[in-house]
Amino acid sequence: MxxxxxxxxxxxxxxxxxxxxxxxxxxxxxxxxxxxxxxxxxxxxxxxxxxxxxxxxxxxxxxxxxxxxxxxxxxxxxxxxxxxxxxxxxxxxxxxxxxxxxFVPNSHSLDRVNTPEQAFEAARQFARFTHLLSGFDTGVLKITIPQFHDLSLRYNQFTTALINGNPERIRESADLIRYLEQQQSLVHTYEQIKNNPSFRLRVIHHDTKISNVLFDSRYQGLCVIDLDTVMPGYFISDVGDMMRTYLSPVSEEEKNFALITIRDSFFTAIAHGYLEELRFELTPTEKEHFVYAGQFMIYMQALRFLTDHLNNDVYYGARYEGHNFMRAQNQAVLLQQYNSKSNLFNEIISTI
Missing domain, CATH: 3.30.200 (Phosphorylase Kinase; domain 1)
Structure with a gap:
């Protein structure tokens, strides 16, 4: 071949x-x-x-x-x-x-974020990519995954699964369903964002996991890679995905929820790295929603995992019984932990 x-x-x-x-x-x-x-x-x-x-x-x-x-x-x-x-x-x-x-010589990528310095460099690289393309006409870009980060769509898919999904799984998920329904205000905020001219469509990567950044031998960022999901979008997609995947020392696959914590220094590093490049391009209203970005993405992933569980794992698949239910619970715990620190994080942003 x-x-x-x-x-x-x-x-x-x-x-x-x-x-x-x-x-x-x-x-x-x-x-x-x-x-x-x-x-x-x-x-x-x-x-x-x-x-x-x-x-x-x-x-x-x-x-x-x-x-x-x-x-x-x-x-x-x-x-x-x-x-x-x-x-x-x-x-x-x-x-x-x-x-x-x-193949970029003398470069490497990471599978997990181990230090605040790595989080800073990654955030700076994703922001730099968007900054350098600030003069690019986003209307030229093709939509490679329609409605990829559309929280309204994901919530509607969730409510549809509550009607048409596996009845036994719906009953067993009652507590988690109730919690996610109680967070619906996050969807309303997203809908306001879509109709607010202060939020600008920019060239956004949409998949800011740490493995999509190349580092040199001193862990200085070189560039971002895997550009398949680059589309017009809002900054909350990139910042939110970094919050979701960098802040906790464990991933969405962790079954021991006691290990899910929010590392304050990593939040500060992401904010400093991102705003170092886009401080003067983000509008005041966008900056006010910097902390919301994490809520937006963590909540959306919790919805998607639970929706797939209720629909018998037709999208993500499952390596074991209840895999997507566990992932959804994991993300719900992460959201609770993140929400408990929202006041602190807003103070951090205001000082930056």
């Missing part, structure tokens, strides 16, 4: 080895290494079950890359490389879509 793919990207197959690479869950990724010690590459097969129109991703990356090369030529943009025919995707006989990316 790989020989034909490499050939279409202008590489001589017998001069390269291919091995699985990284820990991504969506696309399949391999590292393409030369036998003679020249430049390495990253080969990816795009998951067309998630990304229905892979050429839209290619178009977005081309537009973004052209803008950055023209206006910020020193920025490290790890965009896709062309095939021998000038396309940025190769489609095989099974209609599988492949792309080739440069």
């Amino acid at each position: 790989f020989n034909k793919i490499l050939f279409h990207f202008g590489l001589t197959p017998d001069q390269y080895s291919v091995e699985p690479f990284g820990s991504g869950l969506i696309n399949h990724t391999w590292k393409v290494s030369p036998v003679n010690g020249q430049d390495c590459f990253i080969l990816q097969k795009i998951n067309s079950a998630v990304f229905k129109h892979p050429f839209d991703i290619a178009a977005n990356m081309t537009s973004l890359g052209n803008h950055l090369r023209q206006h910020y030529p020193t920025y490290l943009f790890a965009g896709a490389l062309p095939t021998t025919t000038g396309d940025y995707l190769y489609v095989d006989e099974q209609q599988q879509h492949f792309r080739l990316l440069p």
Whole structure:
């Protein structure tokens, strides 16, 4: 399989080895290494079950890359490389879509955030990406996952699952359902945001987990990667996803909820890193909702996990019975912990 793919990207197959690479869950990724010690590459097969129109991703990356090369030529943009025919995707006989990316030498990524300094650098890199693209027309971007971070949609899917979902699972989830219903004001705030001109559509990454940042050997941020979800959006998507995935020392897979805590220093680091780049671009109203960003994203993920549980795990799947129910409980505990510190966090933002 790989020989034909490499050939279409202008590489001589017998001069390269291919091995699985990284820990991504969506696309399949391999590292393409030369036998003679020249430049390495990253080969990816795009998951067309998630990304229905892979050429839209290619178009977005081309537009973004052209803008950055023209206006910020020193920025490290790890965009896709062309095939021998000038396309940025190769489609095989099974209609599988492949792309080739440069491998950034002397770089590495992380699977978890271990220090506030790493959180600061990651937040700064995602904010820098949005900042450098502040002059880019967001209307040019294709929507690669429609309504990806639409909290109103996710709440409606949740209420539909309460009507049509598994009756036994609905009964067993009564306490969690009640708690999530009590947080519905977060949906109303999101709906106000969508209708408030003080909230600006920007170029937003939408998937700010730490593994989507490249670091150098001193843990200084180099750039952001995995740009498939780059779309027009609100800053709360990127900030909220960092809050959800950086603040607690454990992930959404943790079953011991006593280990779910909020690390104040990591919140401060995210705020400093993000606002270092976007302090003068965010409106006063947006800054007032900086803490809301964490509530927005944690709540949305809790809704999505519980909705899938009630719908018999048709979206995320489940590695064991009750997997998505556990994940939803995990995120609900995280939301409770986060809400308990909202006053402190607002004070931190006001001082910054």
